Amino acid sequence: MKYYQIPLGPLGTNCYILSNEAKECILFDPGEEGTKLIQFIKEKKLKPLAVLLTHAHFDHIGALDVVREAFQIPAYVHEKENKWISDAMLNGSYFMMGNAISQKRAEHLISEEGTLKIGSFTFKVYETPGHSIGSVSYYEPEVGYLFSGDVLFQGSVGRTDLPTGSMDTLMKSINEKLLTLPKNTIVFPGHGGLTTIQDEIDFNPFLK
DSSP, X not given: OEEEEEEETTTXXXXXXXXXXXXXXXXXXXXXXXXXXXXXXXXXXXXXXXXXXXXXXXXXXXXXXXXXXXXXXXXXXXXXXXXXXXXXXXXXXXXXXXSOOOOOOOSEEEOSSEEEEETTEEEEEEEOXXXXXXXXXXXXXXXXXXXXXXXXETTEEOOOOSTTOOHHHHHHHIIIIITXXXXXXXXXXXXXXXXXHHHHHHHOGGGO
16 A cells, blocks of 8 residues: 655645555545645546545644545544534634634544445544544554544644543543554654654653
């Protein structure tokens, strides 16, 4: 599998594209700059199958509608945050950006942990609240990729001062769900650079 990391918007939110040999692909967190993202996908001759949202804060959903409409694909989000997608107060855009970001709600809702199959792609879905109540992490076991959203970063962890955030819950999610994955798992966070589970165990000051 091949991946692309594309920081988007003023907060540099990472949108990831994971593609297979047939050039089918899954998009994670199209945060903004939809035209740029669509152009990139077309230039690479990729065939999007779906959008997976790690959570529904405004900086992760800003290009959701334009991407879905361009490729006629569905979106997936945890059921606890589906309303956030269309509500500027809940997704944070109203009070953090001063402008309302509202997208259509997701076509598919995640209600529990388990296996998610989309075409030839298979992900293990982990509920990892703490940064937000419906944060989820997607693990692709074949290649050892973990898309962690704003739960775990390189050398840091997600902020917990936003509505529904909780440091105790976040640390429980990280310790019980993410740090138990194989140590060579590559972590694809919502902001910043890639890392590994081993490096975060060894060097992340929040996990000591």
